[in-house]
Each structure stands twice: as C-alpha cells, then as structure tokens.
Amino acid sequence: MNKYFIALLSGIIFGLGLSLSQMVNPNKVIDFLDIFGHWDPSLAFVMMGALAVAFISFRIILKRPEPLLEKAFHKSHRTEIDKSLLAGAAIFGIGWGLSGYCPGPAVASLGSGNFEALIMVISIYAGFFSQKWFSSKKF
Amino acid sequence: MENFTPLSALLGGALIGLSATILLLFNGRMAGISGIMNGLFNAPKDERIWRLTFLCGLIIGAFIFQTISPDFFFPRQGYPLWLIAIGGFLVGVGTRLGNGCTSGHGICGIASLSRRSIFATLTFMGTGMATVYIARHLL
Numbered sequence: 001m002n003k004y005f006i007a008l009l010s011g012i013i014f015g016l017g018l019s020l021s022q023m024v025n026p027n028k029v030i031d032f033l034d035i036f037g038h039w040d041p042s043l044a045f046v047m048m049g050a051l052a053v054a055f056i057s058f059r060i061i062l063k064r065p066e067p068l069l070e071k072a073f074h075k076s077h078r079t080e081i082d083k084s085l086l087a088g089a090a091i092f093g094i095g096w097g098l099s100g101y102c103p104g105p106a107v108a109s110l111g112s113g114n115f116e117a118l119i120m121v122i123s124i125y126a127g128f129f130s131q132k133w134f135s136s137k138k139f
Numbered sequence: 140m141e142n143f144t145p146l147s148a149l150l151g152g153a154l155i156g157l158s159a160t161i162l163l164l165f166n167g168r169m170a171g172i173s174g175i176m177n178g179l180f181n182a183p184k185d186e187r188i189w190r191l192t193f194l195c196g197l198i199i200g201a202f203i204f205q206t207i208s209p210d211f212f213f214p215r216q217g218y219p220l221w222l223i224a225i226g227g228f229l230v231g232v233g234t235r236l237g238n239g240c241t242s243g244h245g246i247c248g249i250a251s252l253s254r255r256s257i258f259a260t261l262t263f264m265g266t267g268m269a270t271v272y273i274a275r276h277l278l
C-alpha cells in the first residue's frame with residue numbers, strides 16, 4: 001500500500017460520509033445554521049459522529065513516534081488565538097452561510113454534475129489566490 | 140424538525156472520522172479539506188499527488204453513494220449563482236486566513252483539542268448562523 005492509495009481510500013470514505021450525512025445538501029446545511037427558523041439540528045450529529053471516532057483514534061495514533069508510511073506527523077503546533085484566525089473563521093462562516101457549502105461538500109458534489117458545486121470550487125480557488133496575493137503585499 | 144435525520148448524520152460523521160483516522164495513521168496528515176485543496180497548487184511538487192488522489196476519492200465516494208441511492212439527493216434549484224460565487228470567494232479567503240474549515244478545525248483540530256480550532260469553530264458557526272438569520276429572516 002502506498003500513500004497515494006491511502007489518500008484515495010481516505011477521500012472515498014470521506015465522500016461517502018459527506019453524502020450519507022447529507023452535508024452535500026446545501027439546503028440541509030442552511031437549515032442547520034437557521035437556529036431561529038425551522039432548525040434542523042442533524043448536522044450537529046455529523047460532528048458528534050466524526051469526533052467520537054477521531055477523538056479516540058487521534059489519541060492512540062499520536063502516541064506513535066511516526067505514521068506508518070511517512071517519517072513524521074504533519075500537525076500544527078500553533079496555539080495563539082490571533083486576529084487572522086478569528087477574522088478568517090468569521091469570513092469563512094459568512095461564505096458558508098451564504099452558499100450552504102463548505103470546501104469538502106463542494107468538491108464532493110463535482111462528480112454529480114452539479115453546476116453550483118463547480119461555481120463554488122472555482123470561487124474558493126479565486127479566494128485562495130486572492131488571499132495569497134493580498135497577504136504578499138506590503139501596505 | 141420534520142427533516143431531522145440523526146442516525147444517518149451520526150453514521151456519516153463516523154465515516155468522516157474514520158477517513159481522518161486513516162489519513163493520520165498511515166500518512167500523518169490531517170484531513171482538512173481547504174488545506175488539501177490549497178496545497179494542490181501551492182505545496183511542493185512531491186506533495187501534490189496525494190492531495191490530488193484524496194480529492195479524486197472525495198468525488199468518487201460521493202458519486203458511488205449517489206449511484207447506489209439516488210433518492211437520497213435533493214439538488215437545489217434556482218439558487219442565485221452570484222450568491223454561490225460570493226460565498227465561495229469568502230470561503231476561500233476565510234479558510235486561508237484562518238488556516239482551516241469545518242473538517243480541519245471542526246473535526247481534526249477539535250479532536251486534537253487545539254485551542255485555535257475550538258475558537259475557529261465557534262467563530263464560523265456563529266457567523267454562519269448570523270448570516271443565515273440575516274439572509275432568511277431580515278432581508
């Protein structure tokens with residue numbers, strides 16, 4: 001098994017999970033965010049299901065000196081709560097609420113010939129490149 | 140609450156947790172989709188292939204699910220595409236500025252008890268909910 005196959009397998013399972021949980025349904029995402037309307041709390045259960053697995057497995061895995069196929073874990077060790085973290089998260093949330101897509105479901109929905117997903121993914125990349133360009137400027 | 144689907148949400152979430160577990164155990168990588176997407180064009184050359192196979196897997200997984208159970212999909216009709224474009228752009232800028240999205244911060248980060256991820260998740264959930272409130276109930 002090599003790391004490219006593992007990444008493919010992991011992606012497939014992620015895509016199945018996003019579909020089964022209906023994270024790929026933007027109406028359902030917006031209904032989840034609509035706590036003052038007809039709130040649909042389902043997507044909170046997606047997070048609980050994912051965290052129930054990852055919380056335990058990460059604890060066990062990160063006790064290892066290294067992953068099985070690579071030399072080291074690629075993990076952020078940053079701890080500071082700074083302006084860019086909070087501003088970035090705030091901006092992301094606004095975009096998520098407007099569109100009903102976060103990055104995973106946008107990519108996953110490309111295969112179903114969903115035109116919204118195509119626009120979403122192109123716009124996300126436009127955002128990536130704009131942010132990179134903007135942050136490289138000195139004002 | 141007529142669309143409340145806690146069981147499929149929990150199971151789908153568990154699959155997402157399993158996907159993150161596999162990627163961390165074998166490849167030592169966090170399953171943060173916005174970071175993987177960004178690295179597809181920005182990471183060093185030898186770190187791009189696994190990102191590509193992961194993202195292809197994401198599309199394949201969703202496609203497999205849709206083929207097996209087409210009744211599970213509810214494509215959204217007539218949602219303004221300019222809103223998707225603006226939303227996508229903000230998702231792109233925000234996830235770069237804040238270093239992560241729903242999967243990277245909300246699942247992998249919280250599973251590692253990262254303070255940054257906990258603050259980021261509370262922030263994007265908050266602005267996502269505020270955005271939907273304004274868009275659905277005030278405008």
